Amino acid sequence: MTDEATRRWLRATWPFVRDALPAAPARVIEIGCGPAGGFLPHLEAAGYDAVGVDPEAPVGARFHRMEFERYVPAAPVDAVVACTSLHHVDDLDHVVDRIAAAVRPGGTLVVVEWARERFDERTARWCFDRLPATDGEGWLHRHARNWRESGAGWAAYFEGWAEAERLHRSDDIVAALNRRFRTRSSTAAPYFFADLGITEDDERSAGVALTGLRYVGVA
Structure with a gap:
């Protein structure tokens, strides 16, 4: 995404993330916050005790510049947010195991992902x-x-491109999540709207494949 598309994406997707989270000041880890900081500004503004983990995270006290596989929280947190990060990881089951270990019993996992296999x-x-x-x-x-x-x-x-990049399919991601979490919701959603400068409703009404995935699970 371009910088402007990233800002549009975060603004549009934040309401879904916010509504799925436990009430502030819950402790939250965001996996794959990226160089823009992901949802951290939104989380902090809403009163959450949040950190972001990403090798390309911004420099700052609330960010950890490393792969999530190497990050060890001081104590289990109330929620984890993973936005378009799981389809990239090398070992999906290992990462989901690490997420499950990082969330307290009864805690929440919020996932926004790409169903690349639907991109026809x-x-x-x-x-x-x-x-x-x-x-x-x-x-x-x-x-x-x-x-x-x-x-x-x-x-x-x-x-050919997806295989060369070793991108996981969304059904494999959901299967891995379901082995560790109880699914609260799992729905298809618009995905390209931010890159195209349109709204989610515009993409829905076009009748094209909805290649976004929005998942909420409970530990």
Whole structure:
């Protein structure tokens, strides 16, 4: 995502995260907060005792610049938030085990993820036709260009890329979560709206595949 798309994404997704969390001042770990700090500013403004963990996290007392696999909280926390980070990890089961160990019994896990296996050609073309020219080049711009230059069909191009990147499918992510957490909710959601400069409702009404995943579990 471009910086502006990231800001749009965080603003739009925060209400889902906020509504799933226990009441402030609960203790929260955000996994994969990224260089922009993720939801930490929103969490702190809402009164949460929150930290962010990411190798590229900003410098600051509330951030830990490391992989979550290496982070050891001082005590189990009330909630963990993982936003578009689980599909990237090397060992999914190990990371989910670490999350389960970090959350107190009865605590909450909030996950926002990408169901990359639902990103079909119709949805890809719809996205590429709507890419804004003003935010700079983002990941969808690169896919549009690389697919065109590959000369391959969308399914072959995209699956080859996903396998090379070793990206996990959403059904594998949910299966791993369900082995450690009790599911409170798991729903499909819009995913590309922030990159396209449109709203979640715009994406829903387009009739394209909803490739976002929003999951809430209880330890």
